[in-house]
Structure formats: C-alpha cells, structure tokens
Amino acid sequence: MVDFIKMLFWRKDLDSSAKWFDKNQPAQDRFWELEDWCEELEERIIKLEHTINELNNLNNKINSK
Numbered sequence: 001m002v003d004f005i006k007m008l009f010w011r012k013d014l015d016s017s018a019k020w021f022d023k024n025q026p027a028q029d030r031f032w033e034l035e036d037w038c039e040e041l042e043e044r045i046i047k048l049e050h051t052i053n054e055l056n057n058l059n060n061k062i063n064s065k
Contacts (some may be wrong), residue, residue: 021028 021031
C-alpha cells in the first residue's frame with residue numbers, strides 16, 4: 001500500500017514536470033535537442049565498442065600464433 005502511495009506522488013511530480021515543459025517551449029526544444037545528442041553519442045559509443053572488440057579479437061589471433 002505504501003508503494004502505491006509513493007507511486008501516486010511520483011506520478012503527480014512527473015505530471016507537473018510535463019506541464020511545465022508544455023508551457024515552456026524553449027526548454028522543451030532544448031530538452032529534445034539534448035536527447036537527440038545523447039542518442040547520437042550512444043550510437044557512436046556502440047560503434048567504438050564494436051571496433052575495439054574487433055581489434056582485440058585480431059590482436060588475440062596475432063598473439064596466439
């Protein structure tokens with residue numbers, strides 16, 4: 001029961017935050033811009049991790065010979 005009440009308070013806080021963003025378009029635009037930037041960085045990190053794994057695999061093959 002206590003968890004349910006906590007969730008209701010969290011929902012109220014989230015709703016008030018959403019309303020604030022709806023009323024403040026410049027803040028909303030900046031938020032979306034930052035979200036897009038974070039997604040781009042995430043994609044670049046995934047590519048870098050993939051490249052590093054390939055290089056490590058190649059290095060392991062060379063060192064095992």
